[in-house]
Amino acid sequence: MYFCMDKKLISFVIPAYSEEKNIALLYKELILNFEKISDTYKYEIIFVNDGSPDNSWEEINKLCKKNKNVVGINLSRNFGHQGALTAGYTKAKGESIISMDCDGQDPVFVAFQMIKKWEKGYEVIYARRKKRNDNFLKKYTAIAYYKLLSFISETEIPRNVGDFRLIDKKVLKEFLKLDEKDRYIRGMFAWIGFKTAFIDFERPERVHGETAYTWRKMIRLAMDGILNFSMFPLRIGFIFGIIMILFSLGFHFYMIYDSVINDVFYPLYKWLIVTIFGIMGLQFMFMWIMGEYIGRIYNETRGRPNFIISDIKNEK
Structure with missing residues (x-):
């Protein structure tokens, strides 16, 4: 057989x-x-x-x-x-x-x-x-x-x-x-x-x-x-935000200490410039990350195919 x-x-x-x-x-x-x-x-x-x-x-x-x-x-x-x-x-x-x-x-x-x-x-x-x-x-x-x-x-x-x-x-x-x-x-x-x-x-x-x-x-x-x-890019903004806040607080405490103990004068505009640049950096970073994820949501919702076949030979 x-x-x-x-x-x-x-x-x-x-x-x-x-x-x-x-x-x-x-x-x-x-x-x-x-x-x-x-x-x-x-x-x-x-x-x-x-x-x-x-x-x-x-x-x-x-x-x-x-x-x-x-x-x-x-x-x-x-x-x-x-x-x-x-x-x-x-x-x-x-x-x-x-x-x-x-x-x-x-x-x-x-x-x-x-x-x-x-x-x-x-x-x-x-x-x-x-x-x-x-x-x-x-x-x-x-x-x-x-x-x-x-x-x-x-x-x-x-x-x-x-x-x-x-x-x-x-x-x-x-x-x-x-x-x-x-x-x-x-x-x-x-x-x-x-x-x-x-x-x-x-x-x-x-x-x-x-x-x-x-x-x-x-x-x-x-x-x-x-x-x-990975969701890490969404979270990295939070991590950098904490670092920036801690750095800013530390810098502020140092300037207060320097002003009180050493009698050093820091003009207000210096504080404002450092603070504004820090805030702007955080904003741009968050905007970029959010833009990437929003762009992906947009791609998913508009429903375009991953490819379009114009011709096929010997299809089974």
Whole structure:
């Protein structure tokens, strides 16, 4: 008697922005690795073109025509990495879903190590970088940021991980229930929880091109991580306020003492200038913090989608 086991479907979600030279290379490497496990698994590869100005969408179209297991999603404009990643997640049908970058810096062999971990019962598997090959400024600002985020966040967010991860389909189901507009996806998965494992790897250099993650985009992502997963910025104003009040009281007592004991005269305008500058600093700080949170409330209430799909190929 023969038993036929259904093959498990593995979904790959790959955002692409200006990656025309890397798309075919990554596809070939994925197919070569899948051939080794084709008796057990089947696959779908979802490329999401995030409004690329180059020929990325044309390259994705070629793969879709060649292989019906390749799904191509073309967004109506550039919605950013987090929006593109979310678009791919919404179309993934696999029992496990692996997200990775298209630039060759997320090694394919690590993705297949994740599958082995998943088979052992882990539901979220992160690829964790052993070391960063970034320039000095980017490397140490990233280290400082993760330390700050770890200190102030109410959710423990793993360090030295990006969006290279495997998630089980039940984790994806919970993720898709979250309707946040300002997305920090690695923090969202940390908040969701489930049984977690890590695979350490050394991240190679990009194969072609330069990163599309500008300083502006990185700062925006960092702000999303801090403001979406911590109430500390709201509280820091109170802390600085107390410090300013104590400093002001101490300075006032010193001036009173100096005036009475040492007979030193302090003109009134000096008191007024110091007091006014302190109050103005506190006001500006509170206004900035309140503006950030009010802006996020505004984004949530206006109900705009995280992405708009203009075309899709080989949709299942």
